[in-house]
């Protein structure tokens with residue numbers, strides 16, 4: 001009996017890898033810790049190895065960390081984060097990283113356990129963890145909507161969390177991180193204003209955004225657009241015939257000219273909508289391709305977060321105006 005419990009104690013210690021010191025990084029699956037406390041100060045070598053999940057997260061970290069960080073982004077162009085599973089290579093990179101940042105609010109739904117386990121070993125944070133709760137949106141079933149990057153002003157709050165982590169982890173470059181953060185906050189404030197001004201050019205009754213999945217609620221609220229997705233908030237849900245018919249009705253009755261496809265979601269349902277409208281004598285076209293859950297290829301204009309937002313805004317304005 002005693003031997004057995006001793007064995008259990010040893011096994012538990014071995015399994016947790018003696019990381020009790022870092023228990024502050026303990027993450028509640030979706031949001032991660034909201035209090036940032038890092039006890040171990042980084043001693044080099046530089047750049048700091050940071051692994052991020054989506055391009056939007058990597059973009060924030062790159063801007064705050066600049067030359068002191070080397071950011072590896074796991075999910076490239078066209079990759080759907082709702083369904084993404086970490087490959088053995090990703091797991092190696094995550095374990096090798098000094099810092100890990102993910103988007104959170106259950107966006108990376110298949111990686112929850114990995115984040116929880118990483119958080120016991122190294123600073124692992126969701127960039128959305130400290131974004132104001134009263135700004136969070138949910139769907140009809142009370143599910144968290146994770147697409148926070150589409151409200152640029154809200155997404156820029158992620159800078160504060162990243163800044164907090166970097167300054168605690170690597171205080172020797174505090175002044176630089178703070179200056180970088182302030183500069184990027186200003187860039188994003190300008191981007192937010194750009195989106196607002198541009199979207200307002202579409203007449204209010206035609207300002208309806210129909211997309212493949214429900215990624216644009218935050219966009220709709222921030223920039224005063226009525227938003228309808230064929231699929232739900234996660235691409236895991238199936239669109240039913242009823243949803244398609246309801247949207248066909250909306251498009252026909254409001255004489256809306258265009259619907260949009262997304263780079264990381266199949267076009268099948270959007271095609272069904274266009275055909276449904278056609279059958280009722282209303283012509284709808286594909287207004288263009290929007291970046292929803294992934295940015296564009298690296299090196300292209302939409303391969304940065306501001307570029308992605310600007311592409312979407314310009315595409316929507318052009319098609320609906």
Ligand SMILES: [Zn+2]
Nearest residue numbers: 215233234293
């Ligand atoms: Zn999505």
